[in-house]
Amino acid sequence: xxxxxxxxxxxxxxxxxxxxxxxxxKKAEAGQFIxxxxxxxxxxxxxxxxxxxxxxxxxxxxxxxxxATTEKLNHLNQxxxxxDFAGPLGRATExxxxxxxxxxxxxxxxxxxxxxxxxxxxxxxxxxxxxxxRNKDLVILEDEFRNVSSKFVLMSDDGSVGEKGLVTxxxxxxxxxxxxxxxxxxxxxxxxxxxxxxxxxxxxVPTVASMNPIMIDGTGMCGGCRLTVGGQTKFxxxxxxxxxxxxxxxxxxxxxGAMYRPFERNAHDKVCNLFKKECE
Amino acid sequence: MPNMSLEKNKMPVQEPDVRNKNFSExxxxxxxxxxxxxxxxxxxxxxxxxxxxxxxxxxxxxFIAETAKGNFEQAxxxxxxxxxxxxxxxxxCPQENQCECKxxxxxxxxxxxxxxxxxxxxxxxxxxxxxxxxxxxSNGHKCAVIGSGPSGLACAGDLAKxxxxxxxxxxxxxxxxxxxxxxxxxxxxxxxxxxxxxxxKSLGVKIETNTxxxxxxxxxxxxxxxxxxxxxxGSGAGLPRFMNIKGENLNGVYSANEFLTRINLMKAYxxxxxxxxxxxxxxVIVGGGNVAMDSARCARRLGAETYIVYRRTEKELPAxxxxxxxxxxxxxxxxxxxxxxxxxxxxxxxxxxxVCQKMQLSEPDASxxxxxxxxxxxxxxxxxxxxxxxxxTSPNPLIKNTTxxxxxxxxxxxxxxxxxxxxxxxxxxxxDAVTGAATVIxxxxxxxxxxxxxxxxxxxx
Numbered sequence: 095x096x097x098x099x100x101x102x103x104x105x106x107x108x109x110x111x112x113x114x115x116x117x118x119x120k121k122a123e124a125g126q127f128i129x130x131x132x133x134x135x136x137x138x139x140x141x142x143x144x145x146x147x148x149x150x151x152x153x154x155x156x157x158x159x160x161x162a163t164t165e166k167l168n169h170l171n172q173x174x175x176x177x178d179f180a181g182p183l184g185r186a187t188e189x190x191x192x193x194x195x196x197x198x199x200x201x202x203x204x205x206x207x208x209x210x211x212x213x214x215x216x217x218x219x220x221x222x223x224x225x226x227x228r229n230k231d232l233v234i235l236e237d238e239f240r241n242v243s244s245k246f247v248l249m250s251d252d253g254s255v256g257e258k259g260l261v262t263x264x265x266x267x268x269x270x271x272x273x274x275x276x277x278x279x280x281x282x283x284x285x286x287x288x289x290x291x292x293x294x295x296x297x298x299v300p301t302v303a304s305m306n307p308i309m310i311d312g313t314g315m316c317g318g319c320r321l322t323v324g325g326q327t328k329f330x331x332x333x334x335x336x337x338x339x340x341x342x343x344x345x346x347x348x349x350x351g352a353m354y355r356p357f358e359r360n361a362h363d364k365v366c367n368l369f370k371k372e373c374e
Numbered sequence: 375m376p377n378m379s380l381e382k383n384k385m386p387v388q389e390p391d392v393r394n395k396n397f398s399e400x401x402x403x404x405x406x407x408x409x410x411x412x413x414x415x416x417x418x419x420x421x422x423x424x425x426x427x428x429x430x431x432x433x434x435x436x437f438i439a440e441t442a443k444g445n446f447e448q449a450x451x452x453x454x455x456x457x458x459x460x461x462x463x464x465x466x467c468p469q470e471n472q473c474e475c476k477x478x479x480x481x482x483x484x485x486x487x488x489x490x491x492x493x494x495x496x497x498x499x500x501x502x503x504x505x506x507x508x509x510x511x512s513n514g515h516k517c518a519v520i521g522s523g524p525s526g527l528a529c530a531g532d533l534a535k536x537x538x539x540x541x542x543x544x545x546x547x548x549x550x551x552x553x554x555x556x557x558x559x560x561x562x563x564x565x566x567x568x569x570x571x572x573x574x575k576s577l578g579v580k581i582e583t584n585t586x587x588x589x590x591x592x593x594x595x596x597x598x599x600x601x602x603x604x605x606x607x608g609s610g611a612g613l614p615r616f617m618n619i620k621g622e623n624l625n626g627v628y629s630a631n632e633f634l635t636r637i638n639l640m641k642a643y644x645x646x647x648x649x650x651x652x653x654x655x656x657x658v659i660v661g662g663g664n665v666a667m668d669s670a671r672c673a674r675r676l677g678a679e680t681y682i683v684y685r686r687t688e689k690e691l692p693a694x695x696x697x698x699x700x701x702x703x704x705x706x707x708x709x710x711x712x713x714x715x716x717x718x719x720x721x722x723x724x725x726x727x728x729v730c731q732k733m734q735l736s737e738p739d740a741s742x743x744x745x746x747x748x749x750x751x752x753x754x755x756x757x758x759x760x761x762x763x764x765x766x767t768s769p770n771p772l773i774k775n776t777t778x779x780x781x782x783x784x785x786x787x788x789x790x791x792x793x794x795x796x797x798x799x800x801x802x803x804x805x806d807a808v809t810g811a812a813t814v815i816x817x818x819x820x821x822x823x824x825x826x827x828x829x830x831x832x833x834x835x
Contacts, residue, residue, distance in 0.1 A: 163648060315614070
């Protein structure tokens with residue numbers, strides 16, 4: 095069993111948990127993910143490693159409450175245990191030879207972008223971070239990003255915090271002002287990553303996007319996480335989760351991501367009703 | 375005097391129209407009376423041709439003789455000497471190509487129902503005997519087994535019986551490998567698999583689930599840091615193949631692995647499951663093996679009108695005769711000499727139809743089967759909203775990619791000698807990870823062989 099050692103609410107829909115999982119903590123690297131189940135009948139969901147502590151054997155996850163499983167997960171507290179916690183899975187972020195990188199995160203994707211920014215910063219890479227949220231209530235990890243970035247731009251859809259606009263607006267400004275990046279690393283909603291990649295293609299800046307498709311096992315067995323990269327089918331779990339953003343078929347990835355949406359909504363509602371009944 | 379009936383005792387089954395709506399076991403098993411009657415059909419041949427057909431050489435006439443006398447527990451003991459998973463093999467072995475095809479009674483009439491008797495004996499033992507096996511005295515040596523499928527379980531069981539301290543590492547959250555995620559409940563109830571695993575635990579075997587060897591820990595770390603003196607790799611052949619045709623990534627297209635894993639491991643067939651699965655209203659399964667039959671029969675049970683498209687003819691179907699028969703009875707339609715070339719999409723990115731080319735058979739190919747060749751300009755389009763690709767699997771490269779000095783074939787299989795020894799000292803491998811996708815019994819046999827070899831290696835170290 096994998097004990098929850100710490101639980102922090104980062105905003106009304108995003109939660110951070112530190113999980114005791116020594117085998118995973120020993121091996122985890124930025125860019126990799128884990129698969130968890132909350133209970134014996136639960137589904138398997140992948141979540142990216144947000145941080146790890148090899149000495150204390152803990153792995154940090156940050157998740158947004160979007161479906162039945164994340165809702166159930168959020169109802170667990172410090173001292174409770176997760177039924178299953180497996181990993182680390184996927185390939186780590188490649189950092190070789192990088193000198194200057196723009197990390198572009200959106201929404202809860204920032205939870206995955208942050209450890210990448212931190213790792214790069216620790217390696218002496220110059221990091222510019224561009225992060226976007228819908229509004230000021232949803233901002234997470236602002237101080238953390240500031241600490242590891244020589245430039246930090248905060249964007250919001252409604253202008254309630256930082257600058258009003260999209261991360262692509264900010265990134266365009268930076269590139270047009272003469273910033274030369276070895277690589278852009280983008281993590282967030284598919285639609286955001288699609289437009290980030292379109293932008294960087296225009297300026298010919300190599301770009302990596304971190305994909306988080308539906309999967310079951312995470313070891314290459316089911317093929318549910320497949321996506322098209324440069325005309326070839328790849329499995330996000332073993333070939334990724336990071337891919338060359340200029341080659342990803344984002345439209346296909348978005349269609350696949352919506353495959354079970356009605357089911358997920360229904361399942362989420364059912365779980366919420368269940369918790370409501372318990373409270374009454 | 376033996377029972378000279380030309381026919382086997384029929385296996386009682388759920389009626390097709392009932393069972394194609396539920397996931398309970400199809401075959402119900404012999405009654406005691408049927409088992410006694412069937413056992414008396416065995417001629418107890420001196421040269422035991424059936425044994426030569428068994429990959430693990432169970433003393434078949436001996437266990438059947440005990441069964442005929444009503445000494446069922448003795449019969450179980452005889453099977454157990456050679457097989458680690460009798461209740462499993464009695465259900466899923468392709469007996470018609472193994473023991474039963476060598477049976478003298480099969481020369482005139484049907485062979486003895488060896489598989490059915492094996493199942494009866496194992497089930498009876500499991501139902502009546504609830505004392506778990508005793509934990510053997512420890513010999514102080516540690517062995518690791520990677521993967522908890524048939525080869526891993528067999529290897530772990532035999533090593534534990536010899537006194538080894540065995541830990542089985544399983545990547546998924548439930549042990550059993552293909553027995554848990556692949557073979558459906560209606561063919562192999564999961565409580566039977568769990569029972570076998572509980573028995574192993576009683577023997578002292580530790581099972582560490584959620585541990586992906588190659589990711590969570592490497593083989594070298596297991597040996598150098600965690601004190602395992604030998605390792606057996608039974609990681610199976612779990613990587614699904616696709617056809618690389620247009621439309622294969624559309625919504626509604628599954629690998630058989632994904633479809634079956636959702637249903638069997640994640641219990642998506644239960645209405646309250648957190649894991650979804652969509653067999654649609656009309657499902658097309660591509661392939662002709664046992665996995666294709668399992669996928670089709672699951673889709674049927676989920677309410678889909680179900681088709682199997684296969685590029686050769688019925689004669690070449692690699693699936694077991696019984697599975698094909700059951701599938702037909704359950705209303706699954708076979709389209710032979712038909713090979714998909716494209717999957718078409720509706721405006722929302724969902725499967726709408728599958729376009730197939732008609733084929734004809736020509737000369738035998740490398741596999742010895744007649745080679746299917748396309749008939750020019752002959753296409754059919756089948757409307758469907760679910761496609762399940764069941765065209766085979768290959769070994770997972772995860773361990774190969776993370777283990778220095780482990781040699782593999784070009785197609786990914788681990789290279790191992792007769793005893794399962796790999797190119798790496800003290801590392802053995804067996805089952806589908808070595809041979810490519812094969813049968814439960816062959817994997818089990820390989821696991822047992824390696825257990826023997828590991829024992830000799832450690833004793834002589």
